Amino acid sequence: MSQTEYDSYPPLFRPRRSPTLPSPDSDDFFNQQVPDFDPVPVIDSECINQKKLDEACREWGMFRLINHGIPLTLLNKLHDHAKKLFSLAYESKQASFTPPISYFWGTPGLTPSGVVIQRDVRAQNFNWLEGFHVLLTPLSQLQYEDPMLDSFRCLLEEYGRQQTRLATTIFEALAKNLQLDSERTRAYLSTATGHLRVHRYPCCFEAEQLRAWGIDVHTDSSVLSILHEDEVGGLQVCSNNQWFDVKPQFDSLIVNLGDMMQAMSDDNYIGAKHRVKVNKHKERISVGYFVLPYEDTVIESSKYKPFTYADFRAEVQRDLKTVGYKIGLQKFKLSETF
Numbered sequence: 278m279s280q281t282e283y284d285s286y287p288p289l290f291r292p293r294r295s296p297t298l299p300s301p302d303s304d305d306f307f308n309q310q311v312p313d314f315d316p317v318p319v320i321d322s323e324c325i326n327q328k329k330l331d332e333a334c335r336e337w338g339m340f341r342l343i344n345h346g347i348p349l350t351l352l353n354k355l356h357d358h359a360k361k362l363f364s365l366a367y368e369s370k371q372a373s374f375t376p377p378i379s380y381f382w383g384t385p386g387l388t389p390s391g392v393v394i395q396r397d398v399r400a401q402n403f404n405w406l407e408g409f410h411v412l413l414t415p416l417s418q419l420q421y422e423d424p425m426l427d428s429f430r431c432l433l434e435e436y437g438r439q440q441t442r443l444a445t446t447i448f449e450a451l452a453k454n455l456q457l458d459s460e461r462t463r464a465y466l467s468t469a470t471g472h473l474r475v476h477r478y479p480c481c482f483e484a485e486q487l488r489a490w491g492i493d494v495h496t497d498s499s500v501l502s503i504l505h506e507d508e509v510g511g512l513q514v515c516s517n518n519q520w521f522d523v524k525p526q527f528d529s530l531i532v533n534l535g536d537m538m539q540a541m542s543d544d545n546y547i548g549a550k551h552r553v554k555v556n557k558h559k560e561r562i563s564v565g566y567f568v569l570p571y572e573d574t575v576i577e578s579s580k581y582k583p584f585t586y587a588d589f590r591a592e593v594q595r596d597l598k599t600v601g602y603k604i605g606l607q608k609f610k611l612s613e614t615f
């Protein structure tokens with residue numbers, strides 16, 4: 278890449294001196310080798326094994342979904358388009374996108390419409406990523422004049438439809454295992470809240486000095502998140518206090534449970550703790566789908582005070598502004614009674 282090609286990077290991410298070329302045998306933490314072994318439990322979407330699904334949710338809060346039915350051509354096109362848009366000049370990305378597709382960088386902490394939440398000064402560590410936050414429901418009522426943007430919109434819409442289908446199937450299987458009654462099953466998943474985050478993780482040339490993360494350790498606030506990633510790798514998941522590299526596999530998806538699912542399951546299922554490493558020499562693209570409960574539905578749980586997603590989101594936004602990070606479910610936990 279020539280120096281001008283870094284025009285697409287947010288200024289803070291641009292190399293301060295010429296980036297060093299990768300040495301062929303370097304195999305350090307930031308110069309990832311794709312792991313041979315994949316630790317994440319596998320679930321076949323065409324024939325869901327309820328017991329295996331239950332175990333994966335209890336132990337990992339994450340599983341790999343195979344036979345998901347999303348055409349590879351759609352995935353390829355979506356990634357190609359995303360790469361093209363990310364390679365536009367940073368200033369033009371900042372200027373050209375408004376909801377329902379908004380551009381962000383440096384933090385995944387956004388308001389529902391995709392505006393970066395200004396965090397407390399103590400948390401001015403940047404996450405080494407940029408992205409498009411996409412609201413799916415309004416997307417279908419819109420057309421862009423720019424043909425490139427409009428074909429991106431069409432791909433996002435189709436991808437969103439596929440994700441809605443999968444999220445519904447997965448949630449029904451989870452609700453069955455948890456024996457949620459049909460009224461709760463209906464109220465706990467609102468596919469109208471579905472949104473996408475298309476990410477690019479730029480190269481981080483000074484990874485050792487900066488100690489940066491693509492995304493720092495977190496749990497998602499969602500009911501479910503469904504991730505598709507390219508072949509670069511970098512996603513890690515924590516299970517039983519140990520970190521594992523998730524093996525990138527272009528033809529499968531990674532599903533992780535969010536905080537809402539953890540609360541709905543009375544803590545029997547885990548909201549997966551995960552993070553993304555930076556890479557010194559390769560950019561990475563991933564696309565996440567996130568789905569929430571209806572905002573005013575009260576989530577009843579034996580472990581938490583009754584709360585709505587709107588309460589939860591307000592608390593998370595307050596925490597980001599005041600302490601700089603998300604405290605999350607802990608804030609709603611009922612004190613243990615002995």
Ligand SMILES: O=C(O)CCC(=O)C(=O)O
Nearest residue numbers: 474476497512553563565
């Ligand atoms: O890019 C990834 O692999 C993970 C993204 C993620 O964790 C998130 O957006 O919450």
Ligand SMILES: [Fe+2]
Nearest residue numbers: 495496497551
């Ligand atoms: Fe996440």
